Amino acid sequence: QSVLTQPPSVSAAPGQKVTISxxxxxxxxxxxxxxxxxxxxxxxxxxLIHEDNKRPSGIPDRFSGSKSGTSATLGITGLQTGDEADYxxxxxxxxxxxxxxxxxxxxxxx
Amino acid sequence: xxxLQESGPGLVKPSETLSLTCTVSGDSIRSSYWxxxxxxxxxxxxxxxxxxxxxxxxxxxxxxxxxxxxxDTSKNQFSLELSSVTAADTAVYYCARWAGGGYSYGDxxxxxxxxxxxx
Numbered sequence: 001q002s003v004l005t006q007p008p009s010v011s012a013a014p015g016q017k018v019t020i021s022x023x024x025x026x027x028x029x030x031x032x033x034x035x036x037x038x039x040x041x042x043x044x045x046x047x048l049i050h051e052d053n054k055r056p057s058g059i060p061d062r063f064s065g066s067k068s069g070t071s072a073t074l075g076i077t078g079l080q081t082g083d084e085a086d087y088x089x090x091x092x093x094x095x096x097x098x099x100x101x102x103x104x105x106x107x108x109x110x
Numbered sequence: 111x112x113x114l115q116e117s118g119p120g121l122v123k124p125s126e127t128l129s130l131t132c133t134v135s136g137d138s139i140r141s142s143y144w145x146x147x148x149x150x151x152x153x154x155x156x157x158x159x160x161x162x163x164x165x166x167x168x169x170x171x172x173x174x175x176x177x178x179x180x181x182d183t184s185k186n187q188f189s190l191e192l193s194s195v196t197a198a199d200t201a202v203y204y205c206a207r208w209a210g211g212g213y214s215y216g217d218x219x220x221x222x223x224x225x226x227x228x229x
Contacts, residue, residue: 002154032214033213033214033215035214035215035216037155037216043221044204044219044220044221044222045147045155045204045216045219046219047215047216047217050209050213050215050217051213051215056217088154088155090155090157090214090215091214092211092213092214096170096171097168097171098157098168098169098170098171099145099147099157099160099170099208099214100157101154101155101156101157102154103154104154104155
């Protein structure tokens with residue numbers, strides 16, 4: 001299983017808000033930056049958030065990131081059908097000396 | 111605009127070596143770290159390792175004994191070799207520009223290439 005723990009799936013209605021959690025430990029999330037990726041079906045992952053809460057140029061402010069202790073959260077407001085995708089969290093694990101990802105969360109916009 | 115493109119065989123026989131190359135355009139390969147990540151069909155992402163232009167590398171401990179990542183600054187390319195492959199190595203392989211150290215994120219990714227391990 002993955003070093004970081006994410007819920008397998010979340011769902012919400014268009015226009016609503018959803019949050020996706022990512023749980024780790026002191027060797028990863030607790031002492032390193034967290035990033036978030038969106039993967040639309042059949043495409044490569046796309047960076048949404050880096051360094052816990054920074055959005056790359058071109059990412060709308062509907063997407064936000066936060067971190068507390070050894071957990072991180074991705075928030076998406078104003079849900080659109082085009083947001084249906086798999087979402088992954090990632091970070092560095094200082095004990096493993098390796099990059100690590102969560103298992104991914106499938107977002108369904110009902 | 112930074113672009114990355116993976117290339118290499120789509121089919122590799124068990125016990126042989128998987129070899130892929132990533133060609134970078136729109137950026138100098140001397141500017142950053144560069145990573146390989148893979149994704150088995152229907153499963154999540156797995157970080158394989160990264161390389162810096164100096165040749166310094168860091169590999170996933172679970173793959174370390176079988177992985178070699180190298181870099182060719184003259185061609186603006188970096189490469190992956192994974193030896194003694196089995197069916198479990200069947201995956202889409204992505205290359206990405208990587209923020210190293212504790213930052214650890216990929217801001218530009220290739221489109222990915224499916225490598226199937228089968229006889």
